[in-house]
Amino acid sequence: MSAPTYDLGTLHGGLRLPGHKSASTGQAIIDVPVPAQLVLPITQHVGDPSQPVVGIGERVLKGQLIAESDGTLSAPVHAPSSGKIIAIEPWPVSRRYGENAPCIVIECDGKDEAVLPADMPGNTPANFTTLAPADLLTKILQGGIVGLGGAAFPTAQKLMQARTCKIDHLLLNGVECESYISCDDLLMRERAGEIVNGAQILMHALQIDVCFIAIESDKPEAIRALALVLGEINDERIVIKQVPTIYPSGGEDQLVQLVTNREVPSGGLPSDVGCLVQNVGTAAAIHDWVVDNQPLISRVTTITGDGVASPVNVRARIGTTISDIIELAGGYTDSAKQLIIGGPMTGKSVTTDRVPLVKATNCILVSSETPSPGPALPCIRCGDCAAVCPVQLLPQQLFWYACADDEDKMREFGLMDCIECGCCDLVCPSHIPLTADFRVAKGRIQELADEKARAARARQRFEARSNRLEREQTERETELAQQKASAKKAGPSAIAEILKRKQTSKDDE
């Protein structure tokens, strides 16, 4: 049995947050029945929206492709159950905090009839190692798999990008450092075998020889379950790394730094330092698709907070609305005042529970209203924000420059490197909403950059146009001169004919 190892790099700052996890880890994952209606946003991932390939009224089967990926960065969407497409219309989504976005609505027939495995694209042999890595990637591309840790980056594109770099480490992220969330913990306890198998598939697809599974020290059951599986299959390449329970050690770049002691360059990706990071849930989803031909149509999510009657982890079909899930999990309590999709540090507060569960939804946190900390006082430069910043920024200085709208200084002091983890907010004695301010400032910088790019494009267009006009002018002049010269050569009768032709063409106009 391979024991967890502890040799780690260092992570600056971070916070020890109150866990609140035990509320939802008491019982096994519960399956939520297929609801009467499923709502599937066509954008459930980072990148371009997928394009619906079904029409209204059409009957679809479980696992059938209903929207295909479109553009360079996108992921397909599959029907999570059998039924009829009844609408393709705007519906509230969590990505937009409860505002509408295009969704495909399926009225389920309750039969849960699936597409035959033989009809699935790229049907894989039972032993994936016989497949060429490129074919394996093509297969993964069709499974609609995205990062399940919350970021929802299309997995296939991430793998293809990584293939262009020299990757020597696969990191499976089972850290789950945010408070309340425990879906990865439960998944590791219950599906350790599938996770490890997913890791082996990924290692084969990218020809990587080292895999670290990083798990926070507050999840001993998960560590034990994975260690048991690793002991059984005896794969020396995969090692469990126990990391300290400090938020935000589960951030992608932070995990790379913590586990391999490599710094992901500013504006770069983990692949720049030879690492590929995948969430443990993503690894299980890859197993389900490659081995069992089951595309990503369900996921495990944590239902928790003082606003729900019985906190629990559930496996629900993608597209089940939050209200359906909560109802099936015991309903709300009287303190349900705030609905957060994700964790309490980086989650999105949404305005309605009509939003559906999407591939990225790792937590549904219903809580009493967060009390307002009162009006913000001026910064007293105590520096506690800098002490907890995992990127080693100086938030107190950044805040100053953000207030002054000094773009150069904001860039120089690393605003674009801010990961918006929220640690600085939590230690600020002046109660300044630093993360929110930085989010705005980032948007502003992006806007300025876009403006500049637009101006540059406009200038280019203008210059190209004047060049073209000038060129056409000279061409016309030379042509005219040539015509004149040839007409002169041809004599007066020819000139008269030309003039006559000109006259008729004018009349035509």
Place this chain on the structure above:
Amino acid sequence: MEFKRREAPYLIPQVSVSSMMLQVLAALVPAAIVHVWFFGPGFILNLLVAAVFAAGGETVMLGLRNRKSEAGLTDYSVLVTAALFAFALPSLTPWWVTATGALFAVIVAKHLYGGLGFNIFNPAMAGYVVILIAFPMHLNLWIAPRMGDLDYQHLTVLQTLQYTLTGSLPDGILFDAISRATPLDVMKSGLNNARTFAEIRAIPVMGDFGGRGWEWIGNFLAFGGFWLLIKKIIRWQIPVGVGLGLLVPATIMYMVEPGSHASPGFHLFSGATILCAFFIATDPVSAATSPKGRLIYGIGIGFLIYCIRRWGSYADGVAFAVLLMNMAVPTIDYLTRPHIIGHDLSADSGEADG
């Protein structure tokens, strides 16, 4: 069901400026009690005068600047300024001297620079320097500490109050009967008159390390300071920096020529060294902000204190040292930016790490 929307994060800070300031005030209480024990009730009167005028100045300035006055007063920062200022004063100080310093601290040093968070100079020290220059005579009058074995005349509460209100002592009491030169003054004039350190140490006003009374105030200030360190209200860099900056040159000089230089222990436990290291230099607003910057800032203050004490014309140099280093803060901060994770090390103009 509909819900309210707000921005992440949804956990709220458990700390506040007012609780920080209250803890600083609490950490000063033991030393204040010791102060009263050794030097009489004058400290409390000074504290009251300073607090009333500082709070009054704050209210007026917030009004003039169209800020809500309750927010400005409930952060208690003005009380911390008043308390630190009161610690710098001799226990016998006429009220107008205290009031001048307190008003200058709050109106000029704090609010004319933009109020809480924006002042470049430490308000308490700026106020102290103003009255040190404007009323030098009043600030050199320290009454003798309670010493037990030596019989000095001590003033009652009413007598102290009379002095505070009128600036003159009750009939029949002479200054010479109650006041003594401070240990730092004694040390400075003694060394300047070619007496050895050992000789000076034998003078009754000297205690075990520093001056009698003062060293005990120092002990209790250090006690409060360690408590603030444990509570993470202050960080170790500035106190350690001040200690290093003062003690390293003091030790070297003392080892080279023990006769004509005060010992490092004397420097540490005399004057306002401990007050400065834990309470004054650690004022976050006017101090450097990066961890390494704070160490440098502290070392600078400690070193300047030593220079002023040894070669300057003032017996103690805390206020000047702090104000001088306040001016250096923007430069220190710029040069000690921590390495941002993921940034090219060679491209950073700052240093390798924080």
